[in-house]
Amino acid sequence: MIWLNDSAEREAMIESLPAAALVSVELPLRANLSVLENIAIVPQYRQNLPFEVAADQAWALLARLNQTDCAFKRDPSLNCVERFVAKLLRAVILRPPIILIDRPAILLPDVCYPPFLASALQVLEGEYEDCRILDYVWNAPLYAPR
Amino acid sequence: MHTALEFLTRIGGGALGWLKAWGRLLTFGARALVETFTPAVYNSATRSVVLKQIYFTAWQILPGFLLFAALLSYVVIQIVVTTARDFGLSEFALEVSVRVVVLETLPLLTVLFVALRSGAAINTEVALMNINNEIRALEDVGVDPMRFEFTPRVIGGAISVFALTLLSCILALILAYIAVYGVQSWNVGDFSRVIAKVFTPVAFLTLSVKSLLFGLAVTVIPIRAGLEAPRMLFFAPIAVLRGMVRLFFVIMFIEVASLALIYM
Structure with a gap:
């Protein structure tokens, strides 16, 4: 967890971690691609994999989070959980050194997000090296004490 | 004096902005190439x-486009053939119709069709991508x-325009043969001689380069215009408008330049 006091601190933190893959409301999905394509495009482009292979990888990740129902939906048809999962998996499949989840309260406005995040990250364990959550200090009481 | 200075500054600023925009467009086009x-x-x-x-x-519009190109070509060829016959100039009918339809009308028609359909769509999509931070x-x-x-998109657009132009030109040549000689194969030799006379190396090269330039313009200009949109949603229609106007002028410039190259 990285606790923030204001947006300037948040921006400084993001800038200090240039290698991190950001999961943020400011980085939307490609609107004309489905969730599956949005995730698969990363290995397809970066590793020059055939689409079928990249899509299998993306599908396996969606299946681990029980979200295969949204695989063929595009961004405007997604609810906040599906959109968040798509963004998270797009970052996870990249296998960056750090995944940075930026202000989950904005990404998941209709969900009690601390337990949701904890369970999603637990399910994906082994797929990423390090994950940090950027949240404001006033949201700290929402998280269970460690 | 002050007002005149302000006016000149505004004009100079506008001209500079215009030049910079074209500079960015050319740089982007060169990078894409x-x-x-x-x-x-x-x-x-x-x-x-x-x-x-x-x-x-190209593929999605192929049947409709070829049908339209065939109808237009046949009508224009018939007008030229009938008029030439009326003036006792029948021996020039085929050459004139090939020059009018194949060298000039069809490449321009193809690029305008693609610009209105795909160019506008590309411009809008890129502007929205830019605005949404995608x-x-x-x-x-x-x-x-x-x-x-x-x-x-540039590669796909250029290939599409070139392929559509080529197909519509082949279709027009077949229709021109039918309009002048009828449905028989005895005059293929005469027809070939006229085609060889029209398609000189310069004319053939100009047609090929023109089609490729049309293909580049129809994608590069809308993409660049979309990228120039400030990141506010209400600028999307303005970006499309600017891109389409710029595209129209570039298409016309290429067309006039090719005419000058062949006929002057």
Whole structure:
């Protein structure tokens, strides 16, 4: 967890971690691609994999989070959980050194997000090296004490 | 004095902005052209975008476009043939109709059709991508938008315009033969001689280069106009409007330049 006091601190933190893959409301999905394509495009482009292979990888990740129902939906048809999962998996499949989840309260406005995040990250364990959550200090009481 | 100075400053600022915009457009076009000939650009993801672009720009419209091109060509050829006969100039009918329809009308018609359909769509899509920050989102996951989104569209657009022009020209040549000689094959030799007279090396090269330039213009200009949109939603229609106007003038400039090259 990285606790923030204001947006300037948040921006400084993001800038200090240039290698991190950001999961943020400011980085939307490609609107004309489905969730599956949005995730698969990363290995397809970066590793020059055939689409079928990249899509299998993306599908396996969606299946681990029980979200295969949204695989063929595009961004405007997604609810906040599906959109968040798509963004998270797009970052996870990249296998960056750090995944940075930026202000989950904005990404998941209709969900009690601390337990949701904890369970999603637990399910994906082994797929990423390090994950940090950027949240404001006033949201700290929402998280269970460690 | 002060007002005159202010007026001149405004004019100068406008002219400078105009020049800079064209400079950015040419730089972008040159970069897209370089990327087109860079083998590293062609991976599984970019190839699929090229194929999708060809599908949407050429394949999807092929039957309707060819039907329209055939109808228009046949009508124009008939007008030329009838008029030439009326003036006792029948021996020039085929040459004139091939020059009018194949060298000039069909390439221009093709590019205008693609500009209105795909150019406007590309311009809108790129403007919205830019406004919604989707371009930065792609960069953040290590996908180069120039290589993944823009260059494949330029390649697909250029191939589509070239292919549509070629197909409509072949169709027009067949129709011109039928209109002048009827449905028989005895005059293929005469027909070939006229075609060889029209398609001099300069005319053939000009037609090929013109089609390729049309193909580049119809994608490069809308993409660049979309990228120039300030990141506010109400600028999207303005970006499309600017892109389309710029595209129209560039198409006309290429057409006039090619006419000058062949006939002057």
